[in-house]
Amino acid sequence: MQTKKINIAVDGFSSCGKSTIAKGLAKELGYTYIDSGAMYRAIALFAYRNGWMTDTEINESELKKHISEIEISFQANADGQQETYLNGENVEKEIRSLRIGNAASRVSTLGFVRKELVRQQQAMGKKKGVVMDGRDIGTVVFPDAELKIFLTASPEIRAQRRFNELQAKGISVSYEDTLANVRERDQRDTTRAESPLRKADDAIELDNSYITIEEQLQWAMNLMHDV
Ligand code: DC
Secondary structure: OOOOOOEEEEEEOOOOOHHHHHHHHHHHHOOEEEEHHHHHHHHHHHHHHOOOEOOOOEOHHHHHHHHHHOOEEEEEOOOOOEEEEEOOEEOOOHHHOHHHHHHHHHHOOOHHHHHHHHHHHHHHOOOOOEEEEEOOHHHHHOOOOOEEEEEEOOHHHHHHHHHHHHHHOOOOOOHHHHHHHHHHHHHHHHHOOOOOOOOOOOOEEEEOOOOOHHHHHHHHHHHHHHO
16 A cells, blocks of 8 residues: 555545545545535635625626635534634534535636635645545546545435435425435536536546445545555
8 A cells, every 4th residue: 555645536426425435535544634615615605695696696706806815724623523614714514505505516617716726725735645525626626646536326315315414414405405406516517617527537436326335435445555
């Protein structure tokens, strides 16, 4: 197994367990886990709060003017879980709603938003030892990542997982709305002009619809032996 630290890219559709496998790998390897989707969510929250975004529109020129004022960071809580901070404020719970998830998917279509976040993400990976999950990590953020994983699972299974997750967090939502949200985001994430979700040519694909979290982590750890 590789002793020198590497960067690991985990990409795939929304709610297909990217963060579970990425966090598991980071823990096993003593690496830093970075949730790039949380960064798009934080930008969306910032835009909503300032009135530059509604459920139907985005004031692109205002958001662009203020994009450099947004500082996103991560800090571990008492349980060791990474939480997202927007300009020093813990916004972890607020960014996890379906509304902000959908808004994140919309702001993520904007070139200037992607450019700024990719710059921040690449800086985070400079020293290696990072497991980052997202949509464009293996293709754009870390095209040279030594290990690239691409996860898939059926929309129904992903909706069920997301639904369970939201329920556990006390966020009330129906399964039907969750499934519609998953489908809408898949469509937008794969068809947008700027860095659409796609598997990097050198990524290794796993459909995790019918395997357990433990099996999935074992599969990924086995890949480390070949790096
Ligand atoms: O992974 P997530 O559901 O938290 O991501 C929220 C949205 O952000 C998702 O719909 C697409 C976008 N995103 C992206 O475009 N690129 C990334 N690297 C991560 C997320």
